[in-house]
Amino acid sequence: xxxxxxxxxxxxxxxxxxxxxxxxxxxxxxxxxxxxxxxxxxxxxxxxxxxxxxxxxxxxxxxxxxxxxxxxxxxxxxxxxxxxxxxxxxxxxxxxxxxxxxxxxxxxxxxxxxxxxxxxxxxxxxxxxxxxxxxxxxxxxxxxxxxxxxxxxxxxxxxxxxxxxxxxxxxxxxxxxxxxxxxxxxxxxxxxxxxxxxxxxxxxxxxxxxxxxxxxxxxxxxxxxxxxxxxxxxxxxxxxxxxxxxxxxxxxxxxxxxxxxxxxxxxxxxxxxxxxxxxxxxxxxxxxxxxxxxxxxxxxxxxxxxxxxxxxxxxxxxxxxxxxxxxxxxxxxxxxxxxxxxxxxxxxxxxxxxxxxxxxxxxxxxxxxxxxxxxxxxxxxxxxxx
Amino acid sequence: xxxxxxxxxxxxxxxxxxxxxxxxxxxxxxxxxxxxxxxxxxxxxxxxxxxxxxxxxxxxxxxxxxxxxxxxxxxxxxxxxxxxxxxxxxxxxxxxxxxxxxxxxxxxxxxxxxxxxxxxxxxxxxxxxxxxxxxxxxxxxxxxxxxxxxxxxxxxxxxxxxxxxxxxxxxxxxxxxxxxxxxxxxxxxxxxxxxxxxxxxxxxxxxxxxxx
Numbered sequence: 001x002x003x004x005x006x007x008x009x010x011x012x013x014x015x016x017x018x019x020x021x022x023x024x025x026x027x028x029x030x031x032x033x034x035x036x037x038x039x040x041x042x043x044x045x046x047x048x049x050x051x052x053x054x055x056x057x058x059x060x061x062x063x064x065x066x067x068x069x070x071x072x073x074x075x076x077x078x079x080x081x082x083x084x085x086x087x088x089x090x091x092x093x094x095x096x097x098x099x100x101x102x103x104x105x106x107x108x109x110x111x112x113x114x115x116x117x118x119x120x121x122x123x124x125x126x127x128x129x130x131x132x133x134x135x136x137x138x139x140x141x142x143x144x145x146x147x148x149x150x151x152x153x154x155x156x157x158x159x160x161x162x163x164x165x166x167x168x169x170x171x172x173x174x175x176x177x178x179x180x181x182x183x184x185x186x187x188x189x190x191x192x193x194x195x196x197x198x199x200x201x202x203x204x205x206x207x208x209x210x211x212x213x214x215x216x217x218x219x220x221x222x223x224x225x226x227x228x229x230x231x232x233x234x235x236x237x238x239x240x241x242x243x244x245x246x247x248x249x250x251x252x253x254x255x256x257x258x259x260x261x262x263x264x265x266x267x268x269x270x271x272x273x274x275x276x277x278x279x280x281x282x283x284x285x286x287x288x289x290x291x292x293x294x295x296x297x298x299x300x301x302x303x304x305x306x307x308x309x310x311x312x313x314x315x316x317x318x319x320x321x322x323x324x325x326x327x328x329x330x331x332x333x334x335x336x337x338x339x340x341x342x343x344x345x346x347x348x349x350x351x352x353x354x355x356x357x358x359x360x361x362x363x364x365x366x367x368x369x370x371x372x373x374x375x376x377x378x379x380x381x382x383x384x385x386x
Numbered sequence: 387x388x389x390x391x392x393x394x395x396x397x398x399x400x401x402x403x404x405x406x407x408x409x410x411x412x413x414x415x416x417x418x419x420x421x422x423x424x425x426x427x428x429x430x431x432x433x434x435x436x437x438x439x440x441x442x443x444x445x446x447x448x449x450x451x452x453x454x455x456x457x458x459x460x461x462x463x464x465x466x467x468x469x470x471x472x473x474x475x476x477x478x479x480x481x482x483x484x485x486x487x488x489x490x491x492x493x494x495x496x497x498x499x500x501x502x503x504x505x506x507x508x509x510x511x512x513x514x515x516x517x518x519x520x521x522x523x524x525x526x527x528x529x530x531x532x533x534x535x536x537x538x539x540x541x542x543x544x545x546x547x548x549x550x551x552x553x554x555x556x557x558x559x560x561x562x563x564x565x566x567x568x569x570x571x572x573x574x575x576x577x578x579x580x581x582x583x584x585x586x587x588x589x590x591x592x593x594x595x596x597x598x
Contacts, residue, residue: 005506005557009525012503014475017410017526027422032401035429036394221394 029223029234036220037163102309105322105343106302112346113295121380122159123152124288131316132371133173134208135363136190141180142173142368143190144316145208148215152384153288155237157226160219162384167213217385229287231279233257237288245292247299254279254300273304277326280304281339284348285375295346301339315340315350316372325354333359335370350374397436400443401429407444407527408451414522416455417467427454445529445536452537465515472511479504509559517552524549 015021023031130147146168153161170190172178181187190208227234235257244250258275262268270278283289283297301307306326313323321340328335334357340350352372355364364370408428412421428451432439440446455464479500510518523534535545 005553005560006521006525008502008506009510009521009556011499012475012479012506013526014478017413019407019410019527021406023405023409028401028405031405031426031429032398034426035401035433036397 026233029227030230033220033223033227033230037218102307102324103302105309105324105341106298108343109341109346110295110298110302112343113291113298116291116346118290119380121382122155123162123381123384124155125150125152125377125379125381126286126375127377128373128375129168129317130371130373131369133364133369134170134190134192136192136208137180137184137187139180140363141177141184142364143170143177143181143208144173145170150385152381153228153237154222155288155380157222157237160221161228162386163218164215164385165218166215167209169210169212170208171210219385229282231257231263231282233259240287240289243283243289243293243296245290245296247296247303250293250296251276251300251303273306274326274328277301277304277307277337281337281348281351284339284341285351285373286378288380291346298341298346310336310338313338313340315352315374316369317350317374317376319349319374321349327356331359332362333357348375393436397433400432400439400447404444404447405429408447411448411451411522411527412455413471414526415452415468415519416459416464417471419467420455420459420464424451424454424458427458442533444527445533448523448527448529448537449539461515468518469511472507476504476507476511479507505560506556509556509562512559512562513552513555516548517555520545520549520552521556 127148127150130149131144133142133144135141136143148164148166148168150164151161152163172181188210192206192208222228223234226236226238228237228240229235242253244253254276255272257279258272260269262270263275263278280297280301284294284301289297301324304326307324308326310323310325312320314320319340319342321342323338323340325336325338328337333355336354336356338352338354339348340352341347342349350372353370355362355368355370356366358364358366358368405425409421409425412424416424428447431450431454432443432447510521513521519538520534523529523537524531527534529537531545531549532542534549535542538545540548
């Protein structure tokens with residue numbers, strides 16, 4: 001047997017491990033884009049850069065992917081174990097002031113957009129600032145990291161897209177957290193564990209620093225020459241420009257892209273409403289569509305049964321808006337996905353996740369803001385970096 | 387300055403040639419749950435360090451994937467995930483659908499071949515992770531000992547020694563499972579060269595014997 005045990009082992013190789021099996025086209029495109037969005041400045045590449053990518057895929061797979069995947073970074077565990085004595089407190093996001101009606105908010109925002117015209121330019125530019133909150137130390141306190149992110153996507157096939165990113169560093173989230181941080185000796189680095197699977201389950205270590213990182217600029221040709229964003233599949237600028245401005249038809253068009261699962265993981269089932277809420281949220285916060293299509297997306301969201309109004313909130317950047325939300329049960333507790341909307345002009349301000357009801361073992365108090373992507377600019381422009 | 391477009395094309399070609407192999411390696415080390423993330427991370431590293439990637443790229447890429455696995459995933463979790471993967475494969479092989487379509491067994495002996503593969507798959511679960519890794523690199527990835535040595539970061543000679551020992555322990559693990567041997571032809575399957583269960587015993591002389 002000794003002579004042929006390797007041959008038998010070769011023959012026992014499961015068929016799915018055959019190197020000639022073709023990789024799914026969507027997976028291929030996403031993985032290539034994600035790899036090539038990695039900054040190339042080899043010498044200066046920070047140790048942590050590729051790790052961060054695991055939990056927060058960057059602009060390369062599309063801002064949409066990045067925004068949606070932010071939901072995967074649902075919570076952080078304290079590195080020192082033990083929950084600490086932090087009482088519930090309002091973080092940057094704050095508690096809603098009064099219950100509101102989702103429909104009223106969404107339809108008011110849609111009406112504001114109806115009257116707007118779209119700008120022109122060769123590139124769709126989105127500037128965001130993303131915040132993630134982490135529990136660190138023992139006794140635990142909360143720090144927040146901020147990241148600046150700009151993406152430019154060409155309006156025509158065959159062009160290049162550009163990205164510019166910078167970590168702005170971590171700092172204590174509130175004055176009380178700052179006191180706790182000082183008591184802990186004002187550390188400049190924090191070791192945290194982040195979930196890298198939807199809803200928790202697997203964790204990965206990550207180092208946060210108080211010092212800002214270097215700004216990196218990256219550029220790459222569009223995947224296959226024309227794919228611009230990731231919505232659970234790659235879509236072209238034409239796909240997005242062809243989205244209808246009628247809410248029913250918009251819903252029907254988007255549903256053609258729905259495969260019964262999470263946009264970020266085929267193995268994670270997702271209901272149609274939850275999927276439409278996520279993709280509809282992407283339409284209003286990131287995608288290069290006309291104000292009329294954005295208005296249709298607000299109206300479509302207003303028709304989803306499990307969307308509720310939660311009143312006025314402050315987003316992580318400190319701006320006040322009306323929030324709508326959809327809640328999701330996860331192994332780590334009930335997560336609230338909320339969209340903050342400025343109904344005065346129809347702008348979506350932020351896409352945020354709040355830990356509504358922590359499950360046992362979570363150290364973050366109920367109502368904690370976990371992460372937020374705030375929209376700073378969304379416009380057509382002719383100017384790109386360099 | 388290198389032509390960036392052609393670099394992107396070369397990177398894509400490398401990805402197309404190696405992606406499934408990197409994925410298969412990750413699955414056979416830590417199960418499919420983590421395999422996609424490991425592949426993503428591996429190719430992100432490869433892009434950043436593309437100028438350092440040797441030709442052929444596969445051993446280098448598998449080496450990166452190996453580090454990603456080691457740094458990012460607890461050994462215990464890897465073992466559990468892979469054990470679950472093995473159980474799934476063994477169950478499917480047991481149902482008669484396993485094996486490799488490219489290597490059909492000889493006619494008439496199919497049942498026996500299936501039983502033999504099943505026995506080997508099950509025996510793999512009993513091996514130390516280091517043994518399993520080397521056997522997988524050689525038998526499932528088709529690497530030469532020299533290439534496998536590059537992946538695990540040792541000399542080709544040391545790799546040959548480790549392969550020899552891993553193969554021997556695999557044989558023993560197969561033979562320690564009489565239930566699956568029932569389907570195999572009868573007869574003593576012992577190996578006179580093996581003296582008892584001493585897996586860490588060092589096969590003297592192998593280095594000089596097998597050195598190219």
